[in-house]
Amino acid sequence: MELKILPNINTPEDLRQLPEEQLSALCEELRSDIVSELSVNPGHLASSLGVIELTVALHYVFSTPYDRIVWDVGHQAYAHKILTGRRDLFKTNRKFGGLRPFPSPDESEYDTFACGHASNSISAALGMSVAAMQKKEEDRHIVAVIGDGAMSGGLAFEGLNNASDKPNNMLIILNDNNMSIDQSVGGMKQYLLNLHTSSTYNRLRFRAARTLQKWGIIDENRRRTILRFNNAMKSLITRQKNIFEGMDIRYFGPMDGHDIKQLVRVLKEIKDMKGPKLLHIKTTKGKGYQPAEEEATIWHAPGKFDAETGERKVDETPKPPKxxxxxxxxxxxxxxxxxxxxxxxxxxxxxxxxxxxxxxxxxxxxxxxxxxxxxxxxxxxxxxxxxxxxxxxxxxxxxxxxxxxxxxxxxxxxxxxxxxxxxxxxxxxxxxxxxxxxxxxxxxxxxxxxxxxxxxxxxxxxxxxxxxxxxxxxxxxYPRGRGELLDWQCPLEEVPVGKGRTIKEGTDLAVISLGPIGKDATRAIAEAERTLGCSIAHYDLRFLKPIDEEMLSEIGSKFSKVITIEDGVKAGGMGSAVLEYFSDKGTVPHLVRLGLPDSFVPHGSVAEERRLVGLDNDSIVQTISSLLKA
Structure with a gap:
């Protein structure tokens, strides 16, 4: 597709200059751009395609970044990134040193909160809304975007409960696509499937409330009492109990989340209403790209694919299982x-x-x-x-x-x-x-x-x-990704709890590893012995707790130089446990701990990340060399 509108959108302010008639075309260009890029640079596809119209409508109606949009999880935020000045960098998404995989305030002022785990958007947005009221920023709008899957998390309900009790003007967008990554489950799923509210009723209520406020008949002190009476009457008439309105949160919807004109109209109508509000939209995960619509779970993160045919590029070479x-x-x-x-x-x-x-x-x-x-x-x-x-x-x-x-x-x-x-x-x-x-x-x-x-x-x-x-x-x-054994099936045998094993004997230095990173240690040891002419023992601890004290006692008596290797944080991890044991026994060898640093490791390939933190082959060999010379 030839992109005619999108190349001219560098910020949401540019978006807000467009006539509403062009928004549908912009949505299609965004879909085309995302599909094209993700076909060669894999990422989260189906989720982002499902909220194109919502993303455009939010940035069109609200004055971002002054107004806050809080995304839940962030799988769906690619259109958000593209519209907020990162289109030229989008090809670096998820790559080492490139755009982050999820929205982050460290990357953009348009990214208002961390959103790698689900269900935190309502609580975070409520905090922002209360802060705006405390700071007398009554014109600042706060919007939380949460999916039906994330709504199953307990934190979401805690946020809803508090939102109904504390003064705030937060708007919650419930993106209901009947999916999280796999199919959504539980009572909330069924509730949302069955929930229907008259759009005519909502429209009449909006207008009546505005008129009564204009005439001075309703003020904010009376709003909650009238809202509760209104909700009770509606439940009686429709024979339906709405969980959100039961918590004094105004409910609007459900509505078609792919109707950009209706979304813009409704958001404009409700954005200045006082008190907490929830807009329920129905969307299709993978919308606009047929393969993703038909198999949303597979196309959540499909890897590389042919954008024209939808054929996924799968290497058929036999590989060890994940x-x-x-x-x-x-x-x-x-x-x-x-x-x-x-x-x-x-x-x-x-x-x-x-x-x-x-x-x-x-x-x-x-x-x-x-x-x-x-x-x-x-x-x-x-x-x-x-x-x-x-x-x-x-x-x-x-x-x-x-x-x-x-x-x-x-x-x-x-x-x-x-x-x-x-x-x-x-x-x-x-x-x-x-x-x-x-x-x-x-x-x-x-x-x-x-x-x-x-x-x-x-x-x-x-x-x-x-x-x-x-x-x-x-x-x-155990780790993400594949192991190394094609013949992975083996007899099921009991492992003695708390007992490690000796991978290789040696005389000059001992390496203690825990878990699959021991495979990397094995290769590094072989290279170090070949290049340095030394003899290195390798022990697989296997259990962090209970730790194999007999094996550690043997290591302490035989070696004055020890390296521990783990793929968890060094602070308090396996290396710390080994040090504690040696300290308690009064025999502390010269010990070097390799593990993750006291900082958050950025995204990239696992090989790039290990090189960054000193857990790659060259770093292990260098550590062995330095310790032998010490």
């Missing part, structure tokens, strides 16, 4: 043997491959929506009554369930297996998604076993071990 697929195949195999096993995921059955078990055993798998804390406590309840839950949560998202893991699982010493996918550096999704903190965060918790497999075989064995009787709360962390 760690998530080894998890998915293994839990299904275990569940066939053990009828107590159930699987739980917070809205990511495809992303973590629990979908394999879900297909064969739907009655024993639970997608609980974007609700990580609930997932952990729900697993605790299942375990309390004799079931064996495997709760799969992305490492970065498990941070949201920290208290639940402590209070509702570990405190009771319940046999829940937490499988933390995407542990370590994750690549292009960047700092909001890096699984950096789980080792350091979980290590102090009593009654918790923490393990990380060296390879796919070890993952299977650890999963088998974790579901055996008497193992208690068990955490297994």
């Amino acid at each position: 760690f998530q697929d080894v998890f998915g195949e293994t839990i299904l195999e275990l569940a066939r043997r053990n009828p107590r096993i159930v699987g739980i995921t917070p809205a990511m059955p495809t992303g973590c491959s629990l979908s394999l078990m879900m297909k064969e055993m739907p009655e024993r798998t639970y997608d609980v929506g974007i609700a990580e804390g609930h997932a952990a406590t729900f697993a605790g309840g299942l375990a309390k009554e004799g079931m064996q839950p495997f709760c799969n949560i992305y490492s970065a998202f498990s941070q949201r369930a920290y208290d639940n893991i402590i209070h509702d699982v570990a405190l009771l010493d319940l046999p829940v297996v937490f499988c933390l996918d995407r542990a370590g550096l994750v690549g292009e999704d960047g700092p909001t998604h890096h699984g950096a903190f789980d080792l350091a965060a979980l290590r102090p918790i009593p009654n918790v076993t923490i393990a990380s497999p060296y390879d796919e075989h070890e993952l299977r064995r650890l999963m088998y071990t974790a579901q055996l009787p008497g193992k208690g709360t068990f955490v297994i962390r």
